[in-house]
Amino acid sequence: MLHTKSESDVTSLATSSPSRSSPKRAAYFVQSPSRDSHDGDKSSSMQPTPNFNSPMESPSHPSYGRHSRNSSSSRFSGIFRSSSGRKGGKRRNDKGWPECNVIVEEGDYDDENRFTRRYQALIALLGFIVLFTVFCLIIWGAARPFKAEVTVKSLAVNNIFVGMGPDFTGVPTNMLTVNGTLRLSIYNPATFFGIRVSSTPVDLIYSDVVVATGQLKKYFQPRKSHRIVLVNLEGLRVPLYGAGSAIIETKTGGYQVPLDLKFEIRSRGDVVGKLVTTRHRRHISCSLVIDTVKSKPIKFKKNSCDYR
Secondary structure, rough: OOOOHHHHHHHHHHHHHHHHHHOOOOOOEEEOOOOOOHHOOOOOOEEEEEEOOOHHOOOOOOOOHHHHHHHHHHHHHHHHHHHHOOOOOOOOOOOOOOOOOOOHHHHHHHHHHHHHHHHHHHHHHHHHHHHHHHHHHHHHHHHHOOOOOOEEEEEEEEEEEEEEEOOOOOOOOEEEEEEEEEEEEEEEOOOOEEEEEEEEEEEEOOOOEEEEOOOOOOOEEOOOOEEEEEEEEEEEEEEOOOHHHOOOOOOOEEEEEEEEEEEEEEEEEEOOOOEEEEEEEEEEEEEEEEOOOOOOEEEEEHHHHHEO
């Protein structure tokens, strides 16, 4: 048998049924940061969460309203803000994410590469210097045996006079005047470099007294070449003092004067510019006798001179 419930009964059942069917929910609190936490404020607020009497009012039920979207966004932003407040106020990018400080170590890497490049350049430079030095030593050793070959050919006496006369102090003594031309042959045997030839004074000596002297002009001689050079010797009214007694008078009315010819030939070869050079010296000494009556040139044989 159906009984019709009145409107008052339905209302009383609706108000009384929740108290009987569901236990009373205990209040709990959710800690959320305040809106000013992103400014560095570390304070937080404690808000009580009210009891909900129906599933529709429960927080677990999805809500599509504007209030739910605002509350969720504020919750998530509050989490990052609170963490930023605890970390000392980190800066954030445009999307709200905290910015991290990236440690850049490229400086040390670049310094290491720069040091490595300098070290390699130094090694290359030292290696080049060593190789170039070895090369120069090899070239110098190969060029060392090539010495200039000098040969005394002849001496033409243009004028010679022996007589008495005063010296520069007025003391009377024997005087000697000599004027002649010395002829030399010089050969450069080097196959890959030329030489520069010069000499010390070329002296005609009578009993340790220089009676005539000359000088070879410096010149350049190419490789593998011969050259004839002339040196003018001249001595005017040279006092002989006590040495003049050794001059012998000939039967023809002239004089025979024993002389010594002494000089030194110097040669310098530029093998690799001025970095590698070879230097040689050849000391030459010859003995001769000049007859004041004869005018023919005096020719020298190979054994007439000493070449050292």
